[in-house]
Amino acid sequence: MTEQATPASPLEADIETIGALMDKGPSKPPRSQWRDVWDQFRKHKGAVFGGGFLILITFTVLFGPYIWDVDPKALDIRNKNWRPIYTLLWDGEAAAGWAHPFGTDQLGRDILAQMIAGGRVSMAVGWLAMGLALVIGTAIGVIAGYFKRLDFWLMRFTDLVLSLPILPLVLLAVTLFRQPLNSNFGPEGGMFILIVSVIGLTSWMQTARIVRGDILALKEREFILAARSIGTTSGKIIRRHLLPNVISPIMVSATLGLATAIITESALSFLGVGFPSDYPTWGKLLADAVPRMQDFPERVLLPGIAISLTVLSVNYLGDGLRDALDPRIRGR
Secondary structure, three states: OOOOOOOOOOHHHHHHHHHHHHOOOOOOOOOOOOHHHHHHHOOOOHHHHHHHHHHHHHHHHHHHHHHHHOOOOHHHHHHOOOOHHHHHOOOOHHHHHHHOOOOOOOOOHHHHHHHHHHHHHHHHHHHHHHHHHHHHHHHHHHHHOHHHHHHHHHHHHHHHHHHHHHHHHHHHHHHHHHHHHHHHHHHHHHHHHHHHHHHHOOOOOOHHHHHHHHHHOOOHHHHHHHHHHHHHHHHHHHHHHHHHHHHHHEEEEEEHHHHHHHHOOOHHHHOOOOOOOOOHHHHHHHHHHHHOOOOOOHHHHHHHHHHHHHHHHHHHHHHHHHHHOOOOOOOO
């Protein structure tokens, strides 16, 4: 005769049910938000390529002169108009071409050294001008979005600057302020300060409009209203709550601003209103190569490819950062 199981009492059944429903804690540590951002970013192949190429070109122009220590301004008339090393392979003269892998120009200057030095100048102008535009645009966007009484005047001023023809304005500023700055800081330092300032002061409007739109939406959220209700000052609300939540559009604007600054500097140098003639930049190299383009097409291709790939990589990087930093579209 088999023994029947004694049914559990209602109290024991309730205890078992409660135990089964109790939270036993996470089985693994919670994921970091930045880990999610990185996982989303690396899915964007173009953004990974863009970030990698931007890091590569930045390290190349920073440390390239220590590896290829040829003076980019040194003249060597006896070795002028050398072709790049890949064109000498067909003639069996590649051994001689290693002295100037990218060839020399009409004055005997080494083109590889000029490319490295020109990239250092172009990237420095791009980074500094982008930083200046970012600071101005973020400040105006935050102030216009948070303080209603200043919104109208700041946005009308932004619309006014947007309506101005930027390239003629830049050319006018260079013409007016070139001589005073050159006399105070030298021809190279003065032109560097002038170009960075002009590009930065004419490139902040898009950032201001984007940041203003995000601030208008954020300042009506519950956590901002709660901060106001406990007496938090406007400055602390902006620093602790608003600015961290607009990092995503600011970073995207930064990448796009870097590309715009590099293109603008190259355009100014190409038009002959940028740095002095003996000061290499990618735009200046491109301008100097145009008259001899039919005989030496590589002199146009090398700086043109450098500018195009740098700008393309920055645009891809901005696209990937936008997707990774925006939680509304992360994971699509």
